[in-house]
Amino acid sequence: MLLWTKKLAIRLLATVMICNFMVCTFTGCGDQKESGEEKSPTGEVQKVQPTKEGEEDTPTPTSTPTPTEPEKEVRTDFYISSIDEKIPSMYEYWKEYFSIGIAITKGELLNDFKGELIVQQFNSMTCGNEMKPDALLDREATKSKGTETCPVLKFDSCDEMLSFCVDHNIKMRGHTLVWHSQTPDWFFMEGYSNKQDAVFASREVMLARMENYIRLVMEYVNTTYPGVVYAWDVVNEAIAPGDGGENGMRMSDSLWYQTIGPDFVEKAFEYARKYAAPEQKLFYNDFNTYEAAKRIAILELVNKIKDQGNIDGIGMQSHIGMSSPTLLDYEETIRKFGETGLEIHITELDINLDSNSEEDFMKEGTRYKRLFFTFKNLVDTGVANITNITVWGLTDEGSWLNKDGKRYPLLFNQVLETKPAFWGILMDEGIPLY
Numbered sequence: 001m002l003l004w005t006k007k008l009a010i011r012l013l014a015t016v017m018i019c020n021f022m023v024c025t026f027t028g029c030g031d032q033k034e035s036g037e038e039k040s041p042t043g044e045v046q047k048v049q050p051t052k053e054g055e056e057d058t059p060t061p062t063s064t065p066t067p068t069e070p071e072k073e074v075r076t077d078f079y080i081s082s083i084d085e086k087i088p089s090m091y092e093y094w095k096e097y098f099s100i101g102i103a104i105t106k107g108e109l110l111n112d113f114k115g116e117l118i119v120q121q122f123n124s125m126t127c128g129n130e131m132k133p134d135a136l137l138d139r140e141a142t143k144s145k146g147t148e149t150c151p152v153l154k155f156d157s158c159d160e161m162l163s164f165c166v167d168h169n170i171k172m173r174g175h176t177l178v179w180h181s182q183t184p185d186w187f188f189m190e191g192y193s194n195k196q197d198a199v200f201a202s203r204e205v206m207l208a209r210m211e212n213y214i215r216l217v218m219e220y221v222n223t224t225y226p227g228v229v230y231a232w233d234v235v236n237e238a239i240a241p242g243d244g245g246e247n248g249m250r251m252s253d254s255l256w257y258q259t260i261g262p263d264f265v266e267k268a269f270e271y272a273r274k275y276a277a278p279e280q281k282l283f284y285n286d287f288n289t290y291e292a293a294k295r296i297a298i299l300e301l302v303n304k305i306k307d308q309g310n311i312d313g314i315g316m317q318s319h320i321g322m323s324s325p326t327l328l329d330y331e332e333t334i335r336k337f338g339e340t341g342l343e344i345h346i347t348e349l350d351i352n353l354d355s356n357s358e359e360d361f362m363k364e365g366t367r368y369k370r371l372f373f374t375f376k377n378l379v380d381t382g383v384a385n386i387t388n389i390t391v392w393g394l395t396d397e398g399s400w401l402n403k404d405g406k407r408y409p410l411l412f413n414q415v416l417e418t419k420p421a422f423w424g425i426l427m428d429e430g431i432p433l434y
């Protein structure tokens, strides 16, 4: 703890010195920052909040670059402590376009420094794990008090997170109701058995369990925390072309597919619509949506559910690499999804960078900036109704990708300093667009 504080103090001092130097260089010493304006790492005062093109009184943000912008000198002074310095708010910056979300775990959220940073930067939240079926399904209570068709749930995993959202006026993406992963096998078995020789429950029983599960989650959340959840990931990752299921559906590891059959997705959306609050949006969410075969299968599926009136949006997880997918392929998927007329959420954005060199951090900043530039253009041109961008985690250290401790996919480092990636999202001039 002492070491951490000392390290932070040293970095802070260094950062403050660099920033002071930059302020002098770029704005002239003695310039006062006006209220309502924020400091960028270049020390320049930048206006926040781009407004959508085509609207009246819509100056483009002073810091928004154009593709013809001359190449800027590569800078390395982006590491500003979010604990002690006032940094611009991403959600404020983008509020005319989309909400900015964070996926977070309960432990991280309840950390004072991280909680404060989250409130400052994000107006949408996703529980990293706390609202998934394995967190909510209570086997003991189900065995003692449930019925063969109706499980018993517990919500201690996500209660504090939902309360946090109420207290700080943050909206929640409900993640996720029906998923092959993080759903216990016993939920699919006769008598909720967890024995080796357990047998699958029938299609009828599983449909009833699915309906009751969705009903119980929605009833609890919507009566205890009304108005907090604005979107549900009703079904996650049901498409996996080549896995053997009908119409490109995931089969081999999906017990939903195996017990109910290929219409389980449609049924899930039917039940979700039945119990959701009228203003809540229902999403189909998946990864690698930019792969052609997957994109086509997803489109077929969501268009069918759209015809039934039971879906409002498509979630593109967007766990991407530094060079793959190409922005062209990624954008092509957004365009195709946009043609459906459904809302689009970027639900789980991170960039799997495996180096922490300054140079690579800058390249990562560029990739984030280009992504947001793309999102902005697609909204401005009316091509896609992108309404939320969520990053999957706060710090590199806490990222789900960081099993080997060598991944740097996010916007803040472990001492909560901003990385170039953060400034890229704010379209800062110091981050090259190319």
Ligand code: XIL
Pocket (backbone or CB within 6 Å): 128, 129, 236, 317, 348, 400
């Ligand atoms: C991840 C969590 O972040 C991890 O903590 C957990 O161990 C596995 O799941 N797609 C999803 C998310 O829809 O729910 C996953 O979250 C990441 C991939």
